[in-house]
Amino acid sequence: MKVLQDMELRHLRYFVAVAEELHFTRAAERLHMGQPPLSQQIRLLEEEVGARLLDRTRRWVRLTEAGRLFLADARRILALADQASATARRAERGEVGELRIGFTASTPLTDVFNRVVNAYRKQYPQVTLTMIDMTTMRQLQAITDRVIDLGFLRPPAGETPPDIRITSLRQEPLVLVAPASHPLLRQREIRVRDLASHPFVTFLPDAGTGIQRQVLQLCREAGFVPEVALQAGEGSTIIGLVAAGCGISILPESFSAIRVKGVRYRRLADAGAVTELMLACREGDGGELVRGFFEMAKGGGGEGEVGGAVRE
Template sequence: MLELKLLRSFVLLAEELHFGRAAERLHIVQPALTQQIQSLERQIGTPLLNRTRGRISLTDAGALVLAEARKTLEQAARTEAIGRLAGRGEVGRLEIGYVGSAGLSALMPALLRDFRGSHPGVDLALAEMAVGNQLAAISAGTLDLGFIRLPPLSLPSGIAVLPLAPEGLVVAVPADHPLAALEAVPVARLAAEPMVLHHPASGAELRNQIDDLCRRHGFSPQVVQAVPQVALTIRLVAAGLGISLVPQTTTWLTVAGVVYRPLADGDARYELALAYRQDDPAPAVRAFLALAEKVVHPNNGI
């Protein structure tokens, strides 16, 4: 295996064609340079230089070796540079999961935008996944980060969460519904209403929050349709199938015939958070978490 040091010495000597000048550029004494070139020639097994009357020139083999040595040194420099960038989290790839409702929040797109701006060399691969699937994938190492909703049904060992943005639930009702006339809707008023709610298989955390809220007010929701996506939920409300409880960030979805009203006495919290492996040493992961922490807690000085 040829040493990069010997190749560098040979390239400089080939540029100068003078042992003294080349040795000076290398900051070594001339005999040391001579020994390096002789060592390189022995390893390659053929002379690289013609030495005639105190003058030197490249042999045919030397000219070919020079071209390859320059390529090798350039590749080594690129490898070193990429290693440094990767060590600072400036290149690489992040696999990021998210629940559908996270995409409705302004925070997730803003974090992705800011991270891409500060780390353009890091590819961001996004995949919509239920919270449970995200946590399993993070544990398995196939996902780096996950935008999830708190509280999760269970949190695997070794997974940590960074809370990002708490929010409440609001009532989505048809514009001509009697509840639309209220400034805020008491939870008890929902007991007699047919409801379009998130399917537990696609949004168990949201559905658990809604079911628990209703139980605490003495009733179970009358679910007429369970759906996998918030956007579809709002469309079905507009079609008159029923009313719904949705995350507060959903209110930016303007659908004709649907209005949103806050709960008068609901205390359900549906918090957006980042999940990650607690012992993950990946610099890009740490850089993303640092950015999220800075956005959420700008006065912490991180």
């Protein structure tokens, strides 16, 4: 262990040069140093190793058996050191490493998410993307706690922590989710006020989603408080309960990609019946990995920036 601590990479490079040239003068020229200092460094290396690595006379230099074996290991160590340096430089440029990304349940159903993730994986194939399904509010906490680096989320219910940067990637219509035979579907256009007398299937209050707050606000603006028949923690469960005739619901349009027999989706005519897909990260943190993903996502979505804490 003491030998490994005392030995420096330059000593290995000196030895490899001499072993490959089998000539101290040529090795010194290759290393851009004098021949006497090189000879001294090789002697010090042999003392540290505790073995004679080279046989030399005034006319020739040869590797000993110990030197031949040491050469193979020295080359491997130098190659690993070069690889480590290259990896560090690539990480500094945001080309390698790991990104931990949160996303809401409906996010993978959107074209923006699929386009950005695919483009990023192609441009940065050496970056590992760890994807974690989390609700909006849990993502915000996970970003603050450094559990994840970035989060695809919906408008949060409540204040955004001041250390979080949020960018809007796209606006998305909210849709009525109703049984296929529901009388509302016969209307040419459907507004939120038309839903007042119908029972709702909604997200649980502690589900951590911002959509529930938006829906309740839309209903209040339309002059009523929705009658909640059932609640669930997942959008797909809500759709299944609608199919079972338990009520109607309002969800982001991306959920319409979930095809359930007996369920229909219709856009709401109200101008405010929209939500957003957003991307969040810690302000001023994360380095080139986060910056690269964030900029690519902004270029791939691009409907302007919103958010509680930071606006660019």
